[in-house]
Amino acid sequence: MGARLKSTVCEGEIMVVMAPDAELAMTCGGAAMVDAGEAVSPSGDVHPDHAVGVAMGKRYIDEAETLEVLCVKSGDGSLAANGSLLLQKDTKKLPKTD
Amino acid sequence: MNVMMLLEMASAAFPERPAFTDGSNGASFTYQQLFDAARQRAESIRGSGAQRLVKLDVSNLGTPLSLFASAWAGVPYVPLNYRLTDAEIQALLTRVTPAYLVTDDARLGSLGAVADVQAVSTGSFLEDSNHPGATDAAWAMDPEEVAVLLFTSGTTGEPKAAVLRHKHLVSYILGSVEFAGASEEDVALVCVPPYHIAGIAAIMSSVYSGRHVVQLPNFTAEAWIELARKHKVSTAFVVPTMLARIVETLEAEGAEDSGLPHLASFSYGGGKMPLSVIEKAMTLFPNTDFSNAYGLTETSSTICVLGPEEHRKAAAASSEAERRRLVSVGQPLPGVEIEIRDEDGQQVPAGERGEIYVRGEQVSGEYEGRGSVTDGEGWFPTRDAGSMDADGYLFLEGRADDVIVRGGENLSPGEIEDVVLTHPAVADVAVVGVPSEQWGEAVAAAVVAKAGATIDIADIQEFVKERLRSSRVPELVQIWPELPYNETGKLLRRVVRTELAAAVS
Numbered sequence: 001m002g003a004r005l006k007s008t009v010c011e012g013e014i015m016v017v018m019a020p021d022a023e024l025a026m027t028c029g030g031a032a033m034v035d036a037g038e039a040v041s042p043s044g045d046v047h048p049d050h051a052v053g054v055a056m057g058k059r060y061i062d063e064a065e066t067l068e069v070l071c072v073k074s075g076d077g078s079l080a081a082n083g084s085l086l087l088q089k090d091t092k093k094l095p096k097t098d
Numbered sequence: 099m100n101v102m103m104l105l106e107m108a109s110a111a112f113p114e115r116p117a118f119t120d121g122s123n124g125a126s127f128t129y130q131q132l133f134d135a136a137r138q139r140a141e142s143i144r145g146s147g148a149q150r151l152v153k154l155d156v157s158n159l160g161t162p163l164s165l166f167a168s169a170w171a172g173v174p175y176v177p178l179n180y181r182l183t184d185a186e187i188q189a190l191l192t193r194v195t196p197a198y199l200v201t202d203d204a205r206l207g208s209l210g211a212v213a214d215v216q217a218v219s220t221g222s223f224l225e226d227s228n229h230p231g232a233t234d235a236a237w238a239m240d241p242e243e244v245a246v247l248l249f250t251s252g253t254t255g256e257p258k259a260a261v262l263r264h265k266h267l268v269s270y271i272l273g274s275v276e277f278a279g280a281s282e283e284d285v286a287l288v289c290v291p292p293y294h295i296a297g298i299a300a301i302m303s304s305v306y307s308g309r310h311v312v313q314l315p316n317f318t319a320e321a322w323i324e325l326a327r328k329h330k331v332s333t334a335f336v337v338p339t340m341l342a343r344i345v346e347t348l349e350a351e352g353a354e355d356s357g358l359p360h361l362a363s364f365s366y367g368g369g370k371m372p373l374s375v376i377e378k379a380m381t382l383f384p385n386t387d388f389s390n391a392y393g394l395t396e397t398s399s400t401i402c403v404l405g406p407e408e409h410r411k412a413a414a415a416s417s418e419a420e421r422r423r424l425v426s427v428g429q430p431l432p433g434v435e436i437e438i439r440d441e442d443g444q445q446v447p448a449g450e451r452g453e454i455y456v457r458g459e460q461v462s463g464e465y466e467g468r469g470s471v472t473d474g475e476g477w478f479p480t481r482d483a484g485s486m487d488a489d490g491y492l493f494l495e496g497r498a499d500d501v502i503v504r505g506g507e508n509l510s511p512g513e514i515e516d517v518v519l520t521h522p523a524v525a526d527v528a529v530v531g532v533p534s535e536q537w538g539e540a541v542a543a544a545v546v547a548k549a550g551a552t553i554d555i556a557d558i559q560e561f562v563k564e565r566l567r568s569s570r571v572p573e574l575v576q577i578w579p580e581l582p583y584n585e586t587g588k589l590l591r592r593v594v595r596t597e598l599a600a601a602v603s
Contacts, residue, residue, distance in 0.1 A: 001099065002099035002100075002239045002240060002241035002264075002265070015099060017099075056107055056110070056111060056277065057107060057277025072107055073110070093276065094274050095363065095403055095405045096286075096363050096389070097274075097335065097365045097367065097391035097400045098300045098303055098365065098391065
């Protein structure tokens with residue numbers, strides 16, 4: 001939890017909010033993500049099946065709702081865990097309270 | 099996970115937008131300027147070797163800068179209450195050394211000599227040329243790192259330092275605020291002090307939504323109204339005593355409405371809101387959305403909200419039961435669970451009074467040096483008393499410790515206060531237990547009359563007797579010009595108890 005990962009094929013970057021205990025293969029744009037601290041610049045192409053994109057500020061979950069990530073930088077690639085595309089999570093609109 | 103991430107996203111999405119403006123002098127930060135300044139101050143904090151950043155000052159641009167710079171530097175942010183005496187502050191300071199202290203000029207001299215404290219004035223902290231270095235290091239993403247230490251306003255013994263970790267604060271923001279949800283015209287007026295959890299939450303939620311914050315350092319109703327009009331403020335949070343003063347001041351102006359057409363949302367919390375005040379406020383601000391928030395330091399601010407629609411429905415309702423919902427604090431936020439339990443820890447049925455327990459990602463329930471007070475399943479006992487109706491609306495009924503034990507019967511001051519407040523001549527009331535030879539404790543009340551009204555003590559007792567069981571009737575009633583509140587709107591029940599107890603001894 002709290003780990004920050006980045007895409008290797010687009011500008012996309014995420015933070016893990018909730019993760020299952022099991023090992024996960026996180027991809028963005030169809031390519032394995034790396035630790036955000038690594039000195040790697042995006043190169044190569046976004047896989048056409050993983051090209052809807054990620055949007056800053058949106059949260060994404062897996063089918064089982066055991067994985068949740070926050071997009072902290074927008075990118076052209078879509079997120080997937082163990083090959084399955086993640087879904088965008090709806091945020092309930094709440095009254096502003098502070 | 100780090101609260102700096104919230105600012106990083108905001109400064110990437112809208113770098114040129116105004117982020118904070120000090121309402122007292124007009125100085126301001128855009129989101130990019132705040133981000134860059136945090137990077138520089140993080141370097142200064144790291145270079146000092148301090149393990150904490152202490153901010154001891156009124157709200158100003160140094161407040162958000164201290165919060166984010168300390169998050170970047172990896173040291174907890176410790177805002178202290180500037181109303182404390184030098185001796186009290188020194189005692190707290192020695193608990194958080196080695197510290198980097200940011201304070202006003204007046205205090206710099208008296209506190210600069212405390213061991214292991216490197217003190218700078220707020221002015222010097224804000225001056226870019228004093229902080230030429232900029233850190234290259236990334237902030238820590240470990241969710242367990244401590245973000246904030248907040249001394250709670252404990253009424254007995256030494257103040258406790260509540261520990262809020264990055265995971266608690268970030269969870270609260272992600273769960274309750276939509277990223278970039280504010281429009282460019284959105285302006286929030288923040289008047290709660292920086293050492294209050296609502297002040298910290300206001301910084302983070304405004305940043306994440308991209309809202310412009312105007313700070314009001316020293317609250318007066320006149321200054322609040324003037325700033326709200328000048329900056330076309332669209333959203334604000336106040337404590338109940340502040341709303342009462344704003345309402346009074348606007349009424350004294352004699353205008354038909356508030357003259358604040360931009361104020362779209364108005365939220366309040368931090369204490370009990372008298373029904374008469376909120377009803378009047380809703381009349382003065384007919385087009386404003388009202389929200390009532392309930393939260394604690396230990397829960398990273400808001401856990402329960404009564405929203406605008408619920409306000410309107412309750413205000414328009416004809417039945418007493420539905421109108422009563424106007425003094426409810428609403429329903430839990432998504433991801434927050436609330437239970438009402440009795441003294442044996444068993445959940446009580448709907449409508450019955452007990453202690454409020456809360457669980458969720460944003461709940462810390464931890465104090466420095468004492469560890470977590472949550473139970474094995476993550477439930478935090480709030481020490482607040484309350485009840486939940488069949489539809490899940492929470493009602494606050496004072497502190498669990500405020501219960502009056504009269505002849506073996508547990509009485510809720512809140513229940514009695516609610517009744518007395520419906521008396522046409524009563525503006526405010528506090529009910530406490532005082533020592534009694536016959537009963538152990540007896541019920542006593544301090545009552546404040548409405549302007550121009552006269553209160554008859556026997557009439558108040560009769561009024562309660564007609565509506566509640568006779569054990570609830572106050573044996574002692576005193577008429578006071580006003581009740582004692584602290585600056586954040588909390589009733590100082592202890593003071594009431596001491597004075598009323600002196601009257602019976």
